Amino acid sequence: MKPGTRRILTLLLFLGGTLVSAAADYSSWSFFGGLNLIYNSDDAGITEVPGMNPDGTPGGLASAPSPLPAFAGAEYRYLATSRFIIAPSVSLWTAQYAFARDRALPTEIENRTAFVSTIYLDIPFLVFFEHEKVSWTLGIGPGIVARYALLEPGIPADAINVGETLSAGEQVAACNDYFWNSLRWLYPSIQTGVRYRLQTGWGAGLTVRAGIPLFNLWAKPEVPFVDSFMVLAALTVTPPAKKRD
Incomplete structure (x- = not known):
């Protein structure tokens, strides 16, 4: 292969996201899925007991306990140095809300009015450590939560x-209006x-x-600082890096 052709091929591999970590033979892409605990501090939101009210309307909560929606997403890791990684990721989930x-x-199903789709974009800067088949990362970075509400199917406007x-x-x-005002989309x-390298080469x-x-x-309005605090726990899989000829 000519030197010029080899350089072009190397550049295309970089743009395609197939850079390999110097510490582990993984693809730069990982895929994940898990659960997201979104803390709801509205403890005083219980206005009716569960069940049917005397007037025939459903009972339940004015707001729900802290929701735990499932989410899925993908991450791309760029090895900035031998110890530092830039790892932008996107996560997707849905939840039911009311105003x-x-x-x-967040609401119980009987009080729902809004079906809210959420995209979470974050770009953490991670410190990377590896020992034999196990690697660890730790870091912090900016994040944006893009939420958009639609009328729940079956609910008249x-x-x-x-x-x-x-x-x-x-x-x-x-x-x-609430989601997009006062920088409520800002979520660092x-x-x-932790990641373990399997015998198949997958992580x-x-x-x-x-x-x-x-x-x-x-x-x-003022709420406790921990209101809407999110804890996202996910299982991840990382393909092995593509072998170069």
Whole structure:
């Protein structure tokens, strides 16, 4: 192969995300799935006991206990130095919300009005350690939570629950305003993870991330700082690096 052709091929491999860590023969791409605990501090949101109310309306909670949605995503690792990694990732999940108490709150299914899709983009800067077949990472970085609410399927836009003033459609609009005002999309993260190299060359591991709701320092209405704090735990798989001819 001519030297010029070899240089072009090397550049294409780099752009395609097949750079290999100097410490382990992995692809730069990893894929993961797990559960995300989103802390809801609205302990006073219990306004009705579960079950059917005397007027025939369903009971339940004005807001739900802290939701635990499943999520999935992918990560790309760029080895900046032998010890430092830049690891942008994207995570996807959905949850059910309603607008109550001047806030967008997770709800039980009987009180839902908004179906909220979420994309979490974070770019942690990680310190990397490896010993034989096991590697560890630890780091911190900026993050953005992009949330968008749609009317729940089967819920009329003009429906109004007993004791509420906003229609379902108005609640959806209020949820979107709440999500995007006061920098509520700003979610820096802290991350740690471990990965084990299997005999097949694949990597299997566990990653734990904490999404920090920094906006609670200034956003109104005032809530405890830990409200909407996220803990994302995921199992990860990493393919082996492609072998070069």
